[in-house]
Amino acid sequence: MTMSFSPPLVKVESLHKSYGPNIQVLKGLDIEMKPGERVVVIGPSGGGKSTLLRVIMGLEKIDSGSITFGGKPYISSAGRDKKTIIDTEVRRSIGMVFQHYTLFPHLSVLQNLILAPCKVRGEKKEIAIKRAQALLERFGLAAKANSYPAQLSGGQKQRVAIARALMLDPKLMLFDEVTSALDPELVAEVEQVILQLAAQNMPMMIVTHDMWFARNIASRVIFCAGGAVVEDGPPEQVLGSPKEERTRDFIDRVFHIRQ
Numbered sequence: 001m002t003m004s005f006s007p008p009l010v011k012v013e014s015l016h017k018s019y020g021p022n023i024q025v026l027k028g029l030d031i032e033m034k035p036g037e038r039v040v041v042i043g044p045s046g047g048g049k050s051t052l053l054r055v056i057m058g059l060e061k062i063d064s065g066s067i068t069f070g071g072k073p074y075i076s077s078a079g080r081d082k083k084t085i086i087d088t089e090v091r092r093s094i095g096m097v098f099q100h101y102t103l104f105p106h107l108s109v110l111q112n113l114i115l116a117p118c119k120v121r122g123e124k125k126e127i128a129i130k131r132a133q134a135l136l137e138r139f140g141l142a143a144k145a146n147s148y149p150a151q152l153s154g155g156q157k158q159r160v161a162i163a164r165a166l167m168l169d170p171k172l173m174l175f176d177e178v179t180s181a182l183d184p185e186l187v188a189e190v191e192q193v194i195l196q197l198a199a200q201n202m203p204m205m206i207v208t209h210d211m212w213f214a215r216n217i218a219s220r221v222i223f224c225a226g227g228a229v230v231e232d233g234p235p236e237q238v239l240g241s242p243k244e245e246r247t248r249d250f251i252d253r254v255f256h257i258r259q
């Protein structure tokens with residue numbers, strides 16, 4: 001009998017990253033993410049969660065370590081001068097949404113969505129528009145196709161940002177505190193969109209302080225503190241009782257208890 005082997009989707013090995021000589025943020029981080037997993041990264045403020053996502057997105061240089069994607073080398077520090085090497089083809093297959101809206105303000109919603117597919121992939125405009133309209137429909141934003149970002153609520157902007165990332169058919173989505181800057185009443189509409197993607201098995205890595213969301217979206221939770229993985233397991237193991245509140249205080253409390 002032959003055993004089928006599927007490599008990890010993302011494998012981070014011994015990742016070190018500092019900002020300048022004094023701020024060492026990631027100190028030998030190891031993470032392995034299987035295909036189809038939804039990994040939530042939690043931890044105290046300043047622990048390096050955003051930095052981890054930015055590194056995986058290829059936005060930051062690393063000091064040492066390596067990342068593979070689907071079993072293939074993706075990011076490494078190699079060569080005589082330890083230069084960071086990033087496979088740009090692989091990078092294009094990763095989508096990221098940030099805490100603060102990163103839509104182009106001078107472009108309409110539809111233009112925001114079709115820009116990268118047309119420019120980066122050379123997709124025909126009519127085809128990109130059709131795909132964009134279908135996504136906007138799915139996210140309840142069809143009526144906003146010709147609006148500009150300034151005319152949208154924070155929740156709508158984040159949903160457009162997610163739709164824009166999906167236009168490039170990512171194999172992995174990274175969400176970095178995408179609801180942290182939103183008014184509380186707008187959080188649910190963005191979380192619902194991400195839950196919808198999860199239901200379709202989109203692999204994702206999510207940084208959030210929202211414990212309700214973490215519990216509902218995660219197939220695995222990684223507790224990251226002091227630049228390393230402190231705990232890694234199913235949500236009920238890492239997050240404890242569902243009665244815990246959904247606040248930053250919770251994380252800080254858990255961290256202090258474990259120190």
Ligand SMILES: Nc1ncnc2c1ncn2[C@@H]1O[C@H](COP(=O)(O)OP(=O)(O)OP(=O)(O)O)[C@@H](O)[C@H]1O
Pocket residue numbers: 019023025043044045046047048049050051052
């Ligand atoms: N570009 C930068 N230059 C210098 N220091 C930085 C830079 N980006 C982040 N840092 C520092 O690195 C540390 C880790 O930051 P990071 O944003 O990755 O943490 P985090 O776990 O996401 O925190 P939070 O939960 O508050 O967002 C912090 O001390 C931060 O001040």
